[in-house]
Amino acid sequence: MGSSTEEKVVAVILVGGPTKGTRFRPLSLNIPKPLFPIAGQPMVHHPISACKRIPNLAQVYLVGFYEEREFALYVSAISNELKVPVRYLKEDKPHGSAGGLYHFRNLIMEDNPSHIFLLNCDVCCSFPLPEMLESHRKHGGIGTLLVIKVSPESANQFGELVADPVTNELLHYTEKPETFVSDRINCGVYVFTPEIFTAIRDVSTQRNDTVTLRRVSSYEALQPATRIPADFVRLDQDILSPLAGKKQLYTYETMDFWEQIKSPGMSLRCSELYLSQFRLTSPQVLASGDGTKSAIVIGDVYIHPSAKVHPTAKIGPNVSISANARVGPGVRLISCIILDDVEIMENAVVTNAIVGWKSSIGRWSRVQAEGVYNAKLGVTILGESVAVEDEVVVTSSIVLPNKTLNVSVQDEIIL
Amino acid sequence: MKALILVGGFGTRLRPLTLSFPKPLVDFANKPMILHQIEALKAVGVDEVVLAINYQPEVMLNFLKDFEAKLEIKITCSQETEPMGTAGPLALARDKLVDGSGEPFFVLNSDVISEYPLREMIEFHKGHGGEASIMVTKVDEPSKYGVVVMDEATGKVEKFVEKPKLFVGNKINAGIYLLNPSVLDKIELRPTSIEKETFPKIAAAQGLYAMVLPGFWMDIGQPRDYITGLRLYLDSLRKKSPAKLTTGAHIVGNVLVDETAKIGEGCLIGPDVAIGPGCVVESGVRLSRCTVMRGVRIKKHACVSSSIIGWHSTVGQWARIENMTILGEDVHVGDEIYTNGGVVLPHKEIKSNILKPEIVM
Numbered sequence: 069m070g071s072s073t074e075e076k077v078v079a080v081i082l083v084g085g086p087t088k089g090t091r092f093r094p095l096s097l098n099i100p101k102p103l104f105p106i107a108g109q110p111m112v113h114h115p116i117s118a119c120k121r122i123p124n125l126a127q128v129y130l131v132g133f134y135e136e137r138e139f140a141l142y143v144s145a146i147s148n149e150l151k152v153p154v155r156y157l158k159e160d161k162p163h164g165s166a167g168g169l170y171h172f173r174n175l176i177m178e179d180n181p182s183h184i185f186l187l188n189c190d191v192c193c194s195f196p197l198p199e200m201l202e203s204h205r206k207h208g209g210i211g212t213l214l215v216i217k218v219s220p221e222s223a224n225q226f227g228e229l230v231a232d233p234v235t236n237e238l239l240h241y242t243e244k245p246e247t248f249v250s251d252r253i254n255c256g257v258y259v260f261t262p263e264i265f266t267a268i269r270d271v272s273t274q275r276n277d278t279v280t281l282r283r284v285s286s287y288e289a290l291q292p293a294t295r296i297p298a299d300f301v302r303l304d305q306d307i308l309s310p311l312a313g314k315k316q317l318y319t320y321e322t323m324d325f326w327e328q329i330k331s332p333g334m335s336l337r338c339s340e341l342y343l344s345q346f347r348l349t350s351p352q353v354l355a356s357g358d359g360t361k362s363a364i365v366i367g368d369v370y371i372h373p374s375a376k377v378h379p380t381a382k383i384g385p386n387v388s389i390s391a392n393a394r395v396g397p398g399v400r401l402i403s404c405i406i407l408d409d410v411e412i413m414e415n416a417v418v419t420n421a422i423v424g425w426k427s428s429i430g431r432w433s434r435v436q437a438e439g440v441y442n443a444k445l446g447v448t449i450l451g452e453s454v455a456v457e458d459e460v461v462v463t464s465s466i467v468l469p470n471k472t473l474n475v476s477v478q479d480e481i482i483l
Numbered sequence: 484m485k486a487l488i489l490v491g492g493f494g495t496r497l498r499p500l501t502l503s504f505p506k507p508l509v510d511f512a513n514k515p516m517i518l519h520q521i522e523a524l525k526a527v528g529v530d531e532v533v534l535a536i537n538y539q540p541e542v543m544l545n546f547l548k549d550f551e552a553k554l555e556i557k558i559t560c561s562q563e564t565e566p567m568g569t570a571g572p573l574a575l576a577r578d579k580l581v582d583g584s585g586e587p588f589f590v591l592n593s594d595v596i597s598e599y600p601l602r603e604m605i606e607f608h609k610g611h612g613g614e615a616s617i618m619v620t621k622v623d624e625p626s627k628y629g630v631v632v633m634d635e636a637t638g639k640v641e642k643f644v645e646k647p648k649l650f651v652g653n654k655i656n657a658g659i660y661l662l663n664p665s666v667l668d669k670i671e672l673r674p675t676s677i678e679k680e681t682f683p684k685i686a687a688a689q690g691l692y693a694m695v696l697p698g699f700w701m702d703i704g705q706p707r708d709y710i711t712g713l714r715l716y717l718d719s720l721r722k723k724s725p726a727k728l729t730t731g732a733h734i735v736g737n738v739l740v741d742e743t744a745k746i747g748e749g750c751l752i753g754p755d756v757a758i759g760p761g762c763v764v765e766s767g768v769r770l771s772r773c774t775v776m777r778g779v780r781i782k783k784h785a786c787v788s789s790s791i792i793g794w795h796s797t798v799g800q801w802a803r804i805e806n807m808t809i810l811g812e813d814v815h816v817g818d819e820i821y822t823n824g825g826v827v828l829p830h831k832e833i834k835s836n837i838l839k840p841e842i843v844m
Contacts, residue, residue: 090828090844093828093844097502468495470495471495481844483495483842
């Protein structure tokens, strides 16, 4: 039987919490990471928009540890805009990546969905969700994972997996292995049938019953036994690894881009990826200009309608300018994210940087970095309300909110 | 009598501690910084304290309700919508400071810790009859600060010299003032500097007198000075109320331990250590020249010196923490870890050594 038009789909997006991702500091000191703007939209907006392309989408749930009020405004705005109900659910305590899904199973199953998507908010990719769903329907089984091929050297940072090249069945899965297993990795985007809840419940009950037969090092054996609570279920180790090779899980490979947004520098890289995706899917969103009526724009650039950019400025490539920002005459912006209410004064240069809300960049000043997205000081980050005075150079540095720089700095973290 | 405490802004120099609490609520010697000042003011009969702040008033107000009740003193906030400098806040709080009685009011800088000889200052002020009195303190390197040039005999202030290149005197502004209400007439409601604009005016009119602060003085707005300040404070406590300090076979020098803290066997604590409420110091621990804030657990055999351990953090077994290491709130240093001057932001785990001073975000 083909898919009936009554078959509904629910999407769950894991957004994490405040004390978990300290890697996103200092930007996360001011805003929950999922709401940080990437290519002009909050990070979580990108997976949510992708969900909109799923036929018969009934509901989107955001699950995390932030306080409800931090997401209240956003979910009501996005529900209105996309005409799809989006709701934020706060986890009361850590349940693990699968346990969280299980914890809210009643709500998720309210619409009686035939399929449930699970996405990680900080994944940056093309989210081929309708295609994954179609592929999953052909295979049957409990779930399908989105996978991508990466360089063998980098593979061990992720979950490595082996899939049958013909049937696409997931044969083997291991999380961050020490030795090389495979160059195909888990993208953190899944589609499941409701049977996933049974699988998660089985893990909990099993944990209560049996002893873990895992080889422990002699050091570990001397530790006081740390029992994982029964309702703490991790998707990778507790579901994917055991079910691999049992004709329950399948894979769908994407040939497009894929990154994880763990550090502030990566948000600049992912902004670049999404901006170039806009060029293909919705070019009207991007800015253009030739220096006559509006500033010269090179490459993919997003400028919020309320931002003011002087016609003698030159912007791009890879620049996002947020609401109410003001870019003065003769300014050059390359590869940067300019957040709300920033003022950039005449002839300043900003490259490979993120300039925080309400900051001000003085005349002829220069804010720069090498642009190595994953390095600690690879992208210069200015927190909220940072003032860089005239002619000051800020190189490869991180500046926490509310600071004024009146001398040049390089390779520094300024608290 | 009324008083104004200049609390000001973001306290960025005391980060990472001020990422968890506004600066006046950061503990010093087991008490929020501002409580030291409020208690000193209460002791000389001040019945209302106004806090001039421009950051996180909601957080402050919650705590202040507690203090108000316990100390039976009225505490209000005067919120600056833009930074008003060092004199502007006085004009902003005018209505609260002037009650028609003609009595002078105190102005304190919230970063300063000292013995607060406020009663002597009141006598001094009455004695000279001038419009304004300021406390000055003697320092070794006056050119780092603003020097107050005064007549040593009468205390009458001639002028202020900011960071003088040649020696003009060794007394600097200690940030404690006693002012007649008429001073407020001389301050406009705009960002103003009390040292650059207001005091020079009063000095020119022969109305400004300076009293040399007896005892210690420290600006504890940054971690290094905070640690030195604790030593000076405990030293002064030894002289004034030695009963408050802890004694015992395991104590060396001046040590302050909250009554709810627990200390294990075989420890050696001191000199110059403050251990806050609810702390647990397990056996075999060595602590010197450090502050251990509320709720911290220091595990067995660890060694901490010249550092600040933030609220609810833990220090692992055999860990060694030294040389101006500052741990923010809820930081957990693993067993056997060494940190040399690490500055760690809140909610972190330290699982590898920090060999040289570095900021861990």
